[in-house]
Amino acid sequence: MTRCLRRIAALALVLCPLAAAAPAAAQDSAAAEALFNRGLADMEAGRYETGCEAIAESHRIEPKLGALFTLAICESRSGRIAAAFTHFGEYLAQVDQLTPEQKSRQGERPKVARQEHDKLARLVPELSLALPPGAPAGTVVKRDGRVVDSAALGAGVPAEPGEHVVSTQAPGGPVWETRIQLAQGEKKRVELQVKDTSAPPAGGLSGRRAAMVVAGGVGAAGLVIGGITGALTLGKKSVVEEHCGSGIGVSDETACDQAGMDAADSASTTGLVSTIGFGVGLAGLGAAAVLYLTEPTQREPTAGATSRRIRAGVLAAGPQGVVLGASGVW
Known part of the structure; x- marks a missing residue:
């Protein structure tokens, strides 16, 4: 009798969970x-x-x-x-x-x-995403908000036609994001970018922005110096007129007394400084403007795309003026 009860108890232990699971499954x-x-x-x-x-x-x-x-x-x-x-x-x-x-x-x-x-x-697009060489270990890639498995990187994966948002983020770094358009049947490979984890924090200046600020500051300073020395040159001109030529009662306009000669020499120096100051000022402001207008915006990276690189600055400066120039690849 006892052995029979033990068998019934053991069987109940097996059947009870199954009986409880049956209603849930149903x-x-x-x-x-x-x-x-x-x-x-x-x-x-x-x-x-x-x-x-x-x-x-x-x-x-x-x-x-x-x-x-x-x-x-x-x-x-x-x-x-x-x-x-x-x-x-x-x-x-x-x-x-x-x-x-x-x-x-x-x-x-x-x-x-x-x-x-x-x-x-024949209609489904394929999108292949690849990280650049040297990307930090642990960089997270997302497509349309979902993490892309590292094993899928570099392989063509079926994707819906239309726009897709892809982002990368290195451990502890900022997010880089781009938008990719896919047409039916298109097979596209995109090499992603990863923002440097050592990039300046929000509110800091990038190297390009810092160059803009410096160029603008130099330009403003040059204009100020050019203006001051220009005013001094005009002041010396009146002294020269009073102490040279008809101002001292002689017909030779190049003949001057000592005060006139000193004023003429001083005017020549300040005039040169004024010319250079205005030239440097215009060059600095021009370079800052070119840097600002040609600052690259984040665009969709595509295979074989050529980046735009433009350099602007002063090519020559002298008493007669300055020459601004720009060179690079468009």
């Missing part, structure tokens, strides 16, 4: 069926967004080949061709694992799935 199955039916109705009514979402949730709760096939059909109709291509491929791979009898229950689905998969293969 509830999940009922929920999955209700979601599938609702999603199918929405899909047939053209409400693809809600229809595909309900069918996908049904398949998540209770994975079934019929739900997976229907989800691929829904996504194809809604224009999400990359998702449809992927799910048709998953369906075909699972069908290949079935027995002949199980395959026969699928009816025409495998044939339709193969036709749709082959058709979409």
